[in-house]
Amino acid sequence: MDEVLASVAETIKNFAVIYLVDITEVPDFNTMYELYDPSTVMFFFRNKHIMIDLGTGNNNKINWALKDKQEFIDIVETVYRGARKGRGLVIAPKDYSTKYRY
Amino acid sequence: MVFISSPNSTTIFFNLNPNTTTLYSLKQILQLQTRIPISLQHLLTPSNNSTYDDSALLSHLGITPYSTLALHVPLLASKPRLDFLNSKPPPNYVAGLGRGATGFTTRSDIGPARAAPDLPDRDDDEGDDKGYDENQKFDEFEGNDVGLFANSEYDEDDKEADAVWEAIDRREARLKQEIEKYRASNPKITEQFADLKRKLYSLSADEWDSIPEIGDYSLRNKKKRFESFVPVPDTLLETPVTDLTAVGEGRGTVLSLKLDRLSDSVSGLTVVDPKGYLTDLKSMKITSDAEISDIKKARLLLKSVIQTNPKHPPGWIAAARLEEVAGKIAAARQLIQRGCEECPKNEDVWLEACRLANPEEAKAVIAQGVKMIPNSVKLWLQAAKLEHDDVNKSRVLRKGLENIPDSVRLWKAVVELANEEDARLLLHRAVECCPLHVELWLALARLETYINAKKVLNRAREKLPKEPAIWITAAKLEEANGNTNMVGKLIERGVRALQREGFVIDRESWMKEAEAAERAGSVVTCQAIIKNTIGIGVEEEDRKRTWVADAEECKKRGSIETARAIYAHALTVFLTKKSIWLKAAQLEKSHGTRESLDALLRKAVTYCPQAEVLWLMGAKEKWLAGDVPAARAILQEAYAAIPNSEEIWLAAFKLEFENHEPERARMLLAKARDMGGTERVWMKSAIVERELGNNTEERRLLNEGLKQFPSFFKLWLMMVRAESRHGNKREADILMAKALQECPNSGILWAASIEMVSRPQRKTKSTDALKKCDHDPHVIAAVAKLFWHDRKVDKARNWLNRAVTLAPDIGDFWALYYKFELQHGTEDTQKDVLKRCIAAEPKHGEKWQAISKAVENSHQPTEAILKKVVVALGKEESAAENNRH
Secondary structure: OHHHHHHHHOOOOOOOOOOOOOOOOOHHHOOOOOOOOOOOEOEEEOOEEEEEEOOOOOOOOEOOOOOOHHHHHHHHHHHHHHHHOOOOEEEOOOOOOHHHOO | OEEEEOOOOOEEEEOOOOOOOEHHHHHHHHHHHHOOOHHHOEEEOOOOOOOOOOOOEHHHHOOOOOOEEEEEOOOOOOOOOOHHHHOOOOOOOOOOHHHOOOOOOOOOOOOOOOOOOOOOOOOOOOOOOOOOOOOOOOEOOOEOOOHHHHOOOOOHHHHHHHHHHHHHHHHHHHHHHHHHHHHHHOOOHHHHOHHHHHHHHHOOHHHHHOOOOOOOOHHHHOOOOOOOOOOOOHHHHHOOOOOHHHHHHHHHHHHHHHHHHHHOOOOOOOOOOHHHHHHHHHHOOOOOHHHHHHHHHHHHHHHHHHHHOOOOHHHHHHHHHHHHHOOOHHHHHHHHHHHHHHOOOOHHHHHHHHHHOOHHHHHHHHHHHHHHOOOOHHHHHHHHHHOOOHHHHHHHHHHHHHHOOOOHHHHHHHHHHOOHHHHHHHHHHHHHHOOOOHHHHHHHHHHOOHHHHHHHHHHHHHHOOOOHHHHHHHHHHHHHOOOHHHHHHHHHHHHHHHHHOOOOOOHHHHHHHHHHHHHOOOHHHHHHHHHHHOOOOOOOOOHHHHHHHHHHHHHHHOOHHHHHHHHHHHHHHOOOOHHHHHHHHHHHHHHOOHHHHHHHHHHHHHHOOOOHHHHHHHHHHHHHOOOHHHHHHHHHHHHHHOOOOHHHHHHHHHHHHHOOOHHHHHHHHHHHHHOOOOHHHHHHHHHHHHHHOOHHHHHHHHHHHHHHOOOOHHHHHHHHHHHHHOOOHHHHHHHHHHHHHHOOOOHHHHHHHHHHOOHHHHHHHHHHHHHHOOOOHHHHHHHHHHHHHOOOHHHHHHHHHHHHHHOOOEHHHHHHHHHHHHHHOOHHHHHHHHHHHHHHOOOEOHHHHHHHOOHHHOOOOHHHHHHHHHHHHHHHHHHHHHHHO
16 A cells, blocks of 8 residues: 555645554554554545545545555545535545455 | 665665664665665664664664665655654543544444543553542442543642632522521511411311402503494495595686686786696696706716816806706806806807896896907807897997908808998908908909909909909809800900919819809800810810710709700810710700700701701601791701601601691602612501502502512511401411411511401410510510400410510500500509509500600600500400401
8 A cells, every 4th residue: 555655646746645644653543543454544635534435334444455556546536526525425436345256 | 785675666785794884874875875865764674673773783683684675765754753742642632633523433343433531541551440440439429420530630720619619608508597587587478377377278168258359450450452443334425425526626616716816806916827827837847856866966077077177168068058957047157157257268158158148148248258258250240149130230240350350250240231332341341351252252243333343353363363253253244244255255264364373173163163153144154164164174085975974964953054055065076976966956955945956956967967867856846846848848958968868758758648748748659669768668658558548559569569578577467457458358368377477487477467366266376476486575465465355364464564574665565564454453553554664665566656656646755655555455446346246
């Protein structure tokens, strides 16, 4: 996930900034945001947590590693567009639910 | 040797000994190599121990030769950690709550995620501390929630708060005691009677009932809330009928009575004029709201205009006019007066002031005006206008002239008012003051005697050498005094003098002058002008065309003399031009006298003896004048001049024939035939014989004629008609067949043959005819007639229309068409045909010419001829009908 984030940071710099947070250094939000996964991506717009319907059941965050850069850019863009319009919940361009895998 | 994988996915290697190199020196080397500042470098070492310091040897960090270090630049800007971050947060601080962040719970199985403020989750110091004392007593007030403030310290604030609360408690206890004390001394009424009330339970029901009522006295004090009204029933209204109109009328009567009383007051003094009263009311101006607001707005605007720019006269005038429109004449006067004070040198303001002033004050106003601007012509004229009698007017104007001696308008005004003698004197002075005004000179010349006028004009000429009007006036003067020979000279001299002065002479303007002279009755002047100026500025080769065009124009404008003069001049130049003679003759014929025409034609034939038209015209004029011998003489002369002209022969024959001299006519024709006359001569000969009733002779002539001119259809036609007249139907048929063989393209013959055959055959005949000559109007007309007889109205109309459009020149068709419309058409269509016929001006056609050329019809309009032809057609038809029966 780090590679993806680092490589797209430049591409999406016009509408998004990526912050890397080490939850051992900043443990303040661990409870609030249930941060215990190896990696978690959350979206904020103007200090407000933006939820995203990924089809996984957890709309709060992405807690798995995305491999595709473009996929991630698309998600960020969707979040950005939705948030600009005042939405608190946006729908991801792709469904990441596992129901198709089984 | 140490490998470093850098963030841009390249691997850098350094040759160094990990046992002797410190981490710091490695970072320095890296900074040199990759330009990443040391503070941003973050090396992931194999030992993955993040708490090393820079002075440690590389070997201590588990780095061996050939090991790979990953260099990673943290995305997080590595600012120095802010100081407060190291300190302990205040109790119950939840990160993010300040900005309104709310957590979420998705996996309650793992544990409560929401940051509950009552959970001392921040304080991990006591490890397994549950946050409250399990052994504490259940508190009455707080329950188990000692924890709410359990871990807070008791500080000064709390102490103070406790003190306040205790004080309140004490105060309440004291108040309670006081009240109790007070109640003990002053018991309540209920308490006083408490013992008695207690005994009431022993009261029986009877005793309860026997307690007397106290009665309700409160009702008396209550106000009545509302009164109720009930509508009156209709029956009440029905009995005395009130007529509203009657009431209105009654009021009118009362008013009129009042007015009567006013007018017939005993003292005889009428206060109100009863008749004028109502009209006065009507004439009162009622301004609507919109207008009033407009006026208010405009008033405001204009007020600002005159305040900001008081020296601007139009502002004052507009303001005054607005007041005038608004009906406030006094305000208007006041405004314009102020305007006059502000702009005393503007004549418009004074004029406006004069207009707005009272009639009796106007004079005073204008007097002030002329005092302020003594050289304003307008003001003087206005002043003169205000005077009522001519004497005063001219006095004012003279005064004005003292101030402005060179104003032509003032001079003119003054001269108009003066009598003839005075006017002459005035004009003498006027031409001295304004010598450059032709009108004054001319007016003076008009008033003077002949001799003096001449002098005046000479002086005028000296002053104004470039003015053609003076010369023309001089010429007119000479003409009026009988010196006709001087006129030409004068004009000639004038033209020369003007040319010398470099005055560009415009032909058009001279022509206009000539026409004006003609209208003024100075014919000689007109002629002289034309003679001297008509040739100016015209190219040699254009002369004839231009002159003819000019003459035509003049004729159209009604300037006959000018046109005549132009022709006369043109004829002096082009003596032998037939066309000009003809035009001139036409002019004389239409506008001149018989004598002048005669004289002109005589002159014409002497100069152009070969023009037979001129001869014929002359002869015809004579004949129409009833002078047959003279006509005959002219024709004889013409014959002498042009011996071989068939036209003249025929004219001579016609003259004789029409004047009932058949023998002479026959002789003339015989001569003409001998001279080798054309088919027309033969035809005419045959006609003469027919008229005289010499059938044999006629037939002989026709036969002979046909031998010479077998393709001349008219001879054939006459032959056929001659036979049918004599009842030789078979003969006629044969002849017709022959004729059609000879001249198969003659529409007239075909038409005649259609007429001749019996009715059932006509259709076939007409199809034949149409096949041979499809677009011949005669055939078309014959077909139309056929339809007409069959009562096929629409078709007949179509075909007749075709005929008249194909040959609009042939009157017969027009007559036929008109007759048809009279019978079958509406009034509109009749009028339409009539109009079209008049527009087409038909000239030809057998019957048409017979009527139009008859002497008694020679000057009839087209309409009259058409009607006559129609009548003739009707007669002919009925005659044919009679013949048939």
